[in-house]
Amino acid sequence: MKKHNFSAGPCILPQEVLQQASQAVINFNNSNLSLIEISHRSKDFVAVMDKAIALVKELLNLPEGYSVLFLQGGASTQFLMTALNLLKTDGKAAYINTGAWSDKAIKEAKKLGDINVIASSDDKNFSYIPKGYTVPTDVDYLHFTSNNTIFGTQFQEFPEVHGDSLLVCDMSSDIFSRQFDASKFDLIYAGAQKNMGPAGATLVIVKDEILNKTGREIPTMLDYTTHIKKESMFNTPPVFPIYVSMLTLEWLKKNGGVEWIEKVNTAKAELLYNEIDRNPLFKGAAAVEDRSKMNVTFVLTDESKQEAFDKLWNDAGINGLKGHRSVGGYRASIYNALPLESVQVLVDAMQKLA
Numbered sequence: 185m186k187k188h189n190f191s192a193g194p195c196i197l198p199q200e201v202l203q204q205a206s207q208a209v210i211n212f213n214n215s216n217l218s219l220i221e222i223s224h225r226s227k228d229f230v231a232v233m234d235k236a237i238a239l240v241k242e243l244l245n246l247p248e249g250y251s252v253l254f255l256q257g258g259a260s261t262q263f264l265m266t267a268l269n270l271l272k273t274d275g276k277a278a279y280i281n282t283g284a285w286s287d288k289a290i291k292e293a294k295k296l297g298d299i300n301v302i303a304s305s306d307d308k309n310f311s312y313i314p315k316g317y318t319v320p321t322d323v324d325y326l327h328f329t330s331n332n333t334i335f336g337t338q339f340q341e342f343p344e345v346h347g348d349s350l351l352v353c354d355m356s357s358d359i360f361s362r363q364f365d366a367s368k369f370d371l372i373y374a375g376a377q378k379n380m381g382p383a384g385a386t387l388v389i390v391k392d393e394i395l396n397k398t399g400r401e402i403p404t405m406l407d408y409t410t411h412i413k414k415e416s417m418f419n420t421p422p423v424f425p426i427y428v429s430m431l432t433l434e435w436l437k438k439n440g441g442v443e444w445i446e447k448v449n450t451a452k453a454e455l456l457y458n459e460i461d462r463n464p465l466f467k468g469a470a471a472v473e474d475r476s477k478m479n480v481t482f483v484l485t486d487e488s489k490q491e492a493f494d495k496l497w498n499d500a501g502i503n504g505l506k507g508h509r510s511v512g513g514y515r516a517s518i519y520n521a522l523p524l525e526s527v528q529v530l531v532d533a534m535q536k537l538a
């Protein structure tokens with residue numbers, strides 16, 4: 185029987201998508217060829233790319249003027265690429281530091297220019313989202329991480345920028361999980377492996393008019409313009425991750441889109457947080473008002489119960505519950521494809537412990 189997969193990433197994908205994908209590896213579209221042995225320029229694969237891009241635009245309600253790219257190098261390459269493409273040679277940028285991933289983005293950007301960390305929650309091990317900061321008016325862009333995969337915090341309201349400043353967001357672990365106004369953003373990036381597909385593809389959504397304004401020479405592969413001009417086919421794209429992403433987005437659309445999944449995700453999060461708050465043996469690790477609906481971090485109030493609890497959830501067929509080493513305790517990643525029933529199995533294990 186399939187395990188209840190709470191893995192933080194790579195993570196659970198819809199079972200029907202895994203079935204379709206494995207079929208396509210053997211015989212794609214009844215061509216008697218595998219998806220992964222045909223040209224990325226073949227009619228059949230170009231149709232996959234076009235469909236994936238169209239689904240991103242439709243599901244996020246993207247207005248005109250944005251390009252959708254599927255790149256390689258993970259979200260981690262975007263830490264550098266965003267700065268290379270958006271930070272003027274004599275410019276500056278603002279960053280909000282909400283944990284390990286933001287921190288890495290800041291380190292990369294600092295190699296290129298004047299980076300101003302305008303808010304940080306590192307004083308409390310990133311257990312909350314900073315508030316009450318002022319976004320400077322003279323920065324090229326503001327960068328933030330919408331959901332903090334490791335610490336279990338999530339922006340409930342997005343920061344706003346002023347004047348010509350751009351808004352840039354790493355949405356790796358919560359894109360397609362809730363409705364938001366994409367038109368407020370100038371650039372969004374996300375590694376596929378949390379809510380969209382397997383590792384190996386990175387989604388970039390970029391407003392065309394913001395590019396080519398830095399005054400800097402950008403290496404070809406790191407220049408968004410290269411990939412926009414060639415529709416993500418400048419070099420061989422990661423065909424399999426793009427195909428599986430397309431299937432996952434089709435699955436999302438078929439079931440009712442982001443509006444539907446947001447309701448499901450809210451129900452899953454409520455079920456689990458209610459148990460954490462009700463059960464005296466557990467305690468949430470993140471500030472209540474900033475709790476993530478994707479990664480639920482919690483600890484035991486009585487460490488001596490750890491062995492018993494670990495046995496209970498292992499016996500219940502649960503996978504991937506161990507917390508990140510920098511937080512400890514437990515982390516239940518309840519991404520889009522994780523069914524409510526799996527959360528119920530976890531809640532049952534928590535109740536059995538009591």
Ligand SMILES: *Cc1c(COP(=O)(O)O)cnc(C)c1O
Pocket residue numbers: 193257258259260261285329331332333354355356357375376378
């Ligand atoms: C996982 C993750 C990353 C890193 O993604 P890679 O594709 O491994 O580079 C970056 N940001 C966030 C928020 C993540 O969850």
